[in-house]
Amino acid sequence: xxxxxxxxxxxxxxxxxxxxxxxxxxxxxxxxxxxxxxxxxxxxxxxxxxxxxxxxxxxxxxxxxxxxxxxxxxxxxxxxxxxxxxxxxxxxxxxxxxxxxxxxxxxxxxxxxxxxxxxxxxxxxxxxxxxxxxxxxxxxxxxxxxxxxxxxxxxxxxxxxxxxxxxxxxxxxxxxxxxxxxxxxxxxxxxxxxxxxxxxxxxxxxxxxxxxxxxxxxxxxxxxxxxxxxxxxxxxxxxxxxxxxxxxxxxxxxxxxxxxxxxxxxxxxxxxxxxxxxxxxxxxxxxxxxxxxxxxxxxxxxxxxxxxxxxxxxxxxxxxxxxxxxxxxxxxxxxxxxxxxxxxxxxxxxxxxxxxxxxxxxxxxxxxxxxxxxxxxxxxxxxxxxxxxxxxxxxxxxxxxxxxxxxxxxxxxxxxxxxxxxxxxxxxxxxxxxxxxxxxxxxxxxxxxxxxxxxxxxxxxxxxxxxxxxxxxxxxxxxxxxxxxxxxxxxxxxxxxxxxxxxxxxxxxxxxxxxxxxxxxxxxxxxxxxxxxxxxxxxxxxxxxxxxxxxxxxxxxxxxxxxxxxxxxxxx
Amino acid sequence: xxxxxxxxxxxxxxxxxxxxxxxxxxxxxxxxxxxxxxxxxxxxxxxxxxxxxxxxxxxxxxxxxxxxxxxxxxxxxxxxxxxxxxxx
Numbered sequence: 001x002x003x004x005x006x007x008x009x010x011x012x013x014x015x016x017x018x019x020x021x022x023x024x025x026x027x028x029x030x031x032x033x034x035x036x037x038x039x040x041x042x043x044x045x046x047x048x049x050x051x052x053x054x055x056x057x058x059x060x061x062x063x064x065x066x067x068x069x070x071x072x073x074x075x076x077x078x079x080x081x082x083x084x085x086x087x088x089x090x091x092x093x094x095x096x097x098x099x100x101x102x103x104x105x106x107x108x109x110x111x112x113x114x115x116x117x118x119x120x121x122x123x124x125x126x127x128x129x130x131x132x133x134x135x136x137x138x139x140x141x142x143x144x145x146x147x148x149x150x151x152x153x154x155x156x157x158x159x160x161x162x163x164x165x166x167x168x169x170x171x172x173x174x175x176x177x178x179x180x181x182x183x184x185x186x187x188x189x190x191x192x193x194x195x196x197x198x199x200x201x202x203x204x205x206x207x208x209x210x211x212x213x214x215x216x217x218x219x220x221x222x223x224x225x226x227x228x229x230x231x232x233x234x235x236x237x238x239x240x241x242x243x244x245x246x247x248x249x250x251x252x253x254x255x256x257x258x259x260x261x262x263x264x265x266x267x268x269x270x271x272x273x274x275x276x277x278x279x280x281x282x283x284x285x286x287x288x289x290x291x292x293x294x295x296x297x298x299x300x301x302x303x304x305x306x307x308x309x310x311x312x313x314x315x316x317x318x319x320x321x322x323x324x325x326x327x328x329x330x331x332x333x334x335x336x337x338x339x340x341x342x343x344x345x346x347x348x349x350x351x352x353x354x355x356x357x358x359x360x361x362x363x364x365x366x367x368x369x370x371x372x373x374x375x376x377x378x379x380x381x382x383x384x385x386x387x388x389x390x391x392x393x394x395x396x397x398x399x400x401x402x403x404x405x406x407x408x409x410x411x412x413x414x415x416x417x418x419x420x421x422x423x424x425x426x427x428x429x430x431x432x433x434x435x436x437x438x439x440x441x442x443x444x445x446x447x448x449x450x451x452x453x454x455x456x457x458x459x460x461x462x463x464x465x466x467x468x469x470x471x472x473x474x475x476x477x478x479x480x481x482x483x484x485x486x487x488x489x490x491x492x493x494x495x496x497x498x499x500x501x502x503x504x505x506x507x508x509x510x511x512x513x514x515x516x517x518x519x520x521x522x523x524x525x526x527x528x529x530x531x532x533x534x535x536x537x538x539x540x541x542x543x544x545x546x547x548x549x550x551x552x553x554x555x556x557x558x559x560x561x562x563x564x565x566x567x568x569x570x571x572x
Numbered sequence: 573x574x575x576x577x578x579x580x581x582x583x584x585x586x587x588x589x590x591x592x593x594x595x596x597x598x599x600x601x602x603x604x605x606x607x608x609x610x611x612x613x614x615x616x617x618x619x620x621x622x623x624x625x626x627x628x629x630x631x632x633x634x635x636x637x638x639x640x641x642x643x644x645x646x647x648x649x650x651x652x653x654x655x656x657x658x659x660x
Contacts, residue, residue, distance in 0.1 A: 070588070073589070073592065076589075076592030076595075076596070077619055077620060080595065080618050080620050081599065082615060082617075082618035083618075111624050112624060115626055117628070120624070120626045123623050126588075282583070312630050312631070315630040316629045319629050319630055320583040320629055322583070380581075
């Protein structure tokens with residue numbers, strides 16, 4: 001078995017077709033009649049543009065306009081006056097057109113490959129593809145390959161370029177496997193648009209796989225099995241059936257509002273940890289960012305990120321969300337997340353020590369810088385501040401005071417920001433739960449962090465397997481805490497969201513609806529399944545389930561009951 | 573010469589399509605068009621040069637136009653960026 005990166009979900013079962021790049025050979029000549037050579041280049045550019053437009057139109061009808069734009073990009077690049085000027089300059093110096101195209105393209109390829117940015121690196125492979133195509137046009141090689149394929153073909157290649165996929169007979173392709181490429185590569189984008197399972201970055205596949213060999217691939221886990229035995233084949237056929245049915249169902253929930261059976265509206269936001277995750281919110285159909293974990297920005301480096309650096313990340317998130325909410329959590333460091341340069345003292349009990357807001361109160365300069373960055377980003381979208389690990393009202397008041405100071409500074413400096421930014425409290429300690437009514441008076445919203453709330457309520461370390469029987473959201477005490485928090489928020493008239501793992505747990509959905517939760521914040525891949533789950537209950541049904549559960553005394557009993565209810569309401 | 577400071581607001585930043593639209597529209601003007609970003613200065617009429625600058629959503633750039641139709645050119649540049657390259 002080989003494992004790569006699954007970039008397009010689904011199970012592919014079929015026969016391997018190895019795709020190798022055509023070797024291109026041309027003779028490097030010295031040119032005397034440079035005018036004529038330039039004419040030859042220009043006419044090849046003409047045919048290149050014409051063929052590319054045809055490929056783009058074909059791709060547009062198969063996969064959509066966005067996907068066709070990648071190959072249309074070849075035309076845009078070819079029309080770049082700097083590129084053509086440089087190529088023609090070399091020809092005037094006596095190079096033949098093929099060699100001039102190759103040299104100038106290579107120059108840009110090396111510039112793009114040296115960039116850190118994933119998308120810019122991607123342009124290097126576009127240019128590589130363009131270079132080869134352009135040379136083929138110059139020497140008169142036919143570039144359309146794979147235009148007819150047998151049914152159930154799994155394409156296996158070192159790397160798939162836009163021109164290879166554009167001319168491909170895709171209706172018969174059931175899977176893509178490549179050695180190179182990742183999440184944002186052209187092949188991944190096309191595969192997702194066509195809903196063809198794909199595993200990229202499968203090292204060594206070109207040596208192991210043979211033409212005509214039976215294979216299965218899992219586009220989620222990234223697993224590939226060559227020549228599977230009967231049992232494995234059966235297992236994957238079953239998996240494929242389940243995946244295809246579920247995918248069809250979830251498609252109906254994309255782009256739809258989140259509402260229960262009675263039409264009550266809710267929001268499904270997403271948890272993100274970096275700027276790449278922000279793009280996943282959009283592709284996952286999330287309705288905003290419910291939790292932006294900023295600690296990852298502080299990890300794996302030697303000094304904290306500057307205000308400017310943070311500002312750019314937060315602003316980009318705000319702009320990408322286009323007016324939908326972006327809840328940014330202030331630094332949640334300490335506990336199990338150690339960052340050497342922050343000089344967090346070694347403690348006997350780190351989870352009960354200086355973490356999150358407690359650390360920020362000891363290091364107000366770090367908090368102030370972050371608050372300034374968040375405030376500045378608030379001029380570009382619906383940005384909110386979320387404070388983690390609150391156990392006492394004084395901690396919230398401290399952060400509010402710091403925010404007011406940061407606002408005053410920005411005001412004096414003439415820097416734009418949104419006045420009256422929302423400041424919310426993360427409810428994840430038993431203390432915060434008990435004084436929820438007091439905190440609600442000073443907060444604009446609540447966010448329930450279930451992972452820590454369970455750990456602190458049950459006094460059970462989630463990493464310790466000897467006490468793991470206590471670590472469950474379905475413990476009556478935890479459920480009562482969650483209900484209490486939501487009701488306190490309702491009484492105070494402030495919205496309440498949940499950003500812990502429990503928000504994406506389908507067994508929890510009817511309880512959360514009945515408690516009155518407004519917003520669910522989950523990983524981008526869970527948005528559609530939770531939206532579907534919410535839509536299957538009326539308020540009355542959810543209330544009945546909640547009433548029954550709140551009478552029960554054991555988490556096992558609660559789980560069994562909720563599972564039986566889930567089977568009743570869920571249609572898959 | 574005229575200059576204008578602006579933040580790139582479209583979600584994908586100055587990547588392939590937006591940069592291509594920008595370069596093509598700028599090429600229609602006679603004046604020189606430059607983009608300054610993080611200490612580099614690139615030709616605003618060249619798609620490849622713009623791409624190499626890695627300008628993302630939220631990046632602040634300076635646009636410079638120099639030539640007979642510089643006012644029209646800079647107005648068009650700002651309009652394109654503010655409208656997120658839509659409707660072109």
